Amino acid sequence: MTFVKQCGQIWVRPFGRCVRTASGVPIYRSFHTSPRVAIVRPFLLSDIGEGIKEVQIIQWFVEPEARVEQFDKICEVQSDKAVTEITSRFDGVIKKLHYEPEDVAQVGKPLYDIDVQSDISPEDEAILAPPAEQGQEDSSQVERDSAPKCKHASLATPAVRGLLKELDVKITDVTGTGKDGRVMKEDVHKFIAVRKAESDVGPRAPATRQTSTADHAQVEKTITLTPVQSQMFKTMTKSLTIPHFLYADEIDVTVLSTLRRRLNAQEMNGEKLSYLHFIIKAVSLALEDFPLLNACVDAGNGEQAPKLVVREKHNIGIAMDTPHGLLVPNIKNVSSRSMLDIATECSRLQTLAKDGKLSAADLTGGTITVSNIGSIGGTYVAPVLVQSEVAILGIGKARIFPAFDDQDRVIKKEVMNFSWSADHRVVDGATMARMAERVRTFVEEPGLMMARLR
Secondary structure: OEEEEEOOEEEEEOOOEEEEOOOOOEEEEOOOOOOOOOOEEEEEOOOOOOOOOEEEEEEEOOOOOOEEOOOOEEEEEEOOOOEEEEEOOOOEEEEEEOOOOOOEEEOOOEEEEEEEOOOOOHHHHOOEOOOOOOOOOOOOOOOOOOOOOOOOOOOEOHHHHHHHHHHOOOHHHOOOOOHHHOEOHHHHHHHHHHHHHHHHHOOOOOOOOOOOOOOOOOOOOOOOOOHHHHHHHHHHHHHOOOOEEEEEEEEEOHHHHHHHHHHHOOOOOOOOOOHHHHHHHHHHHHHOOOHHHHEEEEOOOOOOOOEEEEOOOOOEEEOEEEOOEEEOOEEOOHHHOOHHHHHHHHHHHHHHHHHOOOOHHHHOOOOEEEEEHHHOOOOOOOOOOOOOOOEEEEEOOOEEEEEEOOOOOEEEEEEEEEEEEEEOOOOOHHHHHHHHHHHHHHHHOHHHHHHHOO
16 A cells, blocks of 8 residues: 555555545545466467468377467477467467377368467467357367377378378387487388297198189278378369379480589589489570460460469479378579579478478479489389479489490480470460470580589
8 A cells, every 4th residue: 555645645555456436535445356267278280371271290298287378389280381380379288189190180170179378468368269168069079099199109291101001000009210219111111020030930820722702892991191291182183183294305314414414523512413403494594485385374264364474583383292191392593503502402402301391482383393213213204284384304313324425326315304294275385395494404415504504
């Protein structure tokens, strides 16, 4: 309380709200406090961008009754683009998890329940549902007695989890060798090999050949597509509505192979140049003369005529085989990059793709794609376009062939197959052939390509 001198008298003013009577005499009403009432609020899974409507839960970092603070990690999810960590927006206590690892969560639906123990701003109200009713049970919630308690015990990508289901292996039985104990495909195959070897040591029953009259029902198992597979399903279904045509040729990379080995013998910040890096640059240089192949089609609608949108920057996508499935990040503005810049950016994207950490910026904005199937072993390929591009290049593996030189002597040549697919609605065969020929010239005679570098 405080003391106030008024009209020659000393008034005692307690802490509280001042209310004046009709005669002007102030009356002070004290504030009252009451214990906080715990209200459990469901946290809604918010939109994480790029029009993503669902994500797959990879792992939880918390359990029911765990106390969390702002920015503490709650869970890790896999979308059709990349892996994302969801953090807490509030201080509070986790009361319920609405999904198990590997379940698919829908944007806008409750992800977990939290007893919020901090003030909530109007912006935060948008990601919280009304208070959960006491005793309400979610039918999607299953018992968690068998769930692994260790934070890293269930680390694995959706692709690996699919392999575990297929082989009927518990993830907790496999020792992960990846980052933070993440279980990799190699770990699963090693576990299966060890288990098979152990079973072979035991006594074997006499081998019997089943008669052809035995009638055994087919065993089938339904597997849900991962977010990456689901996106590929949708994208490729739309892509195959585009009229494609294929143009293929054999490229002599003998000179380029020699140049690459000489350059890699030098110290270049630890980066090694591959055929892919030279091919990416060759495609960019050729696009300067054939900008139509760097465009995209605006199909319009019933009232608007189709249009062609020609793009200035060469953002060349690289198809990558990752533990999460096929991903196509792109190298931005290749025309302004040196060969070493391209190699460095490729390494960065490959590392992020392997760990599932590619950003939306890395995965969007591509203008043309290069798919190096030869790095796995294929010789010929018929690549499929994506809707936002009008051309794609597929590269086969390099092979050694005997050939004749200008004097009819047998020499060794290193040959690689290039397969182009183009959108036949806007690209004619002659234009594609000229573009492919220009790329072939740069790759077979890399000195010409070096002369065009800025």
